[in-house]
């Protein structure tokens with residue numbers, strides 16, 4: 001291994017932005033509890049409310065409809081529940097329909113009983129099958145409650161952008177609720193909860209350059225709300241009790257402000273780097289399969305299979321050469337599992353894939369070094385294949 005390490009796993013977590021670090025450190029200097037009425041408390045409360053406005057702006061939402069949580073996983077568990085209220089009236093959700101490519105935070109179904117969670121298939125192109133969703137919702141038993149649908153905005157493994165407005169129209173026609181995990185889309189595609197026609201968005205601080213351990217559930221209005229997951233002192237208007245993680249929220253807000261700026265310009269530069277890398281990869285290994293290349297994809301993501309190379313072996317080989325990338329989504333055990341996303345797209349699950357995900361701070365020099373490592377790994381695979 002030579003030189004500095006290269007971080008190409010931004011979809012697992014993005015490097016902390018300097019302005020987010022500054023905001024965290026500055027917030028650590030405040031002693032007040034945001035629920036206290038004295039001056040110290042009010043200063044910290046003002047920080048939280050300002051953070052709420054920044055996160056709302058990123059999502060094209062009302063600040064009052066932003067509920068802060070400890071991350072996207074908690075936001076998903078808060079909103080994915082059969083137990084809702086419409087104002088003061090209880091509202092029952094009968095079933096949850098989740099796409100087959102959702103992140104486990106959503107795919108696990110939150111607080112729905114297992115038997116009430118149904119899967120929406122995806123097409124071989126990695127896009128939610130809208131015709132199948134239509135059929136599922138037509139068969140939905142309204143007596144049991146309203147249908148809830150969860151479809152992500154952009155997939156964390158392939159980067160493929162999902163037809164959210166089309167899904168929203170189908171869900172609306174069936175009187176259902178739509179939850180969209182926008183964790184990977186935030187800061188990479190313009191977001192507007194209103195324009196998308198979505199009922200709830202889920203976002204996470206650490207995917208946009210903020211600190212880990214903060215996220216938000218963003219609602220379109222405040223009329224239909226889930227029963228709280230965490231009860232106690234009634235913070236976040238009773239939707240999420242517990243003293244707020246003020247430094248993390250301050251960092252989240254700084255990252256949200258940065259993420260909302262010049263998305264098209266920033267992503268055009270990132271796409272140029274990613275596309276250049278893919279061209280180099282193909283020249284070194286013409287048999288490389290780049291998943292979702294023809295589809296509308298996040299600018300920063302490249303998900304590929306090198307025939308004859310196991311994902312785990314590939315990941316270790318890149319790591320030993322100083323390049324951090326991933327084999328699909330980050331998994332708490334650190335193990336490399338089979339990609340359920342590729343399986344849902346109809347690929348042989350034993351055929352592994354590697355994910356390179358970059359960002360604004362990735363440089364051309366890093367792309368070139370990554371391409372050189374790719375060439376080495378691809379050649380080794382070929383000579384191993386010939387020896388066998």
Ligand code: PLP
Nearest residue numbers: 071072073103105156183204215
């Ligand atoms: N949703 C998607 C698409 C993700 O990529 C992730 C993180 O990997 C999550 C949800 C979970 O986010 P958090 O780490 O904030 O709980």
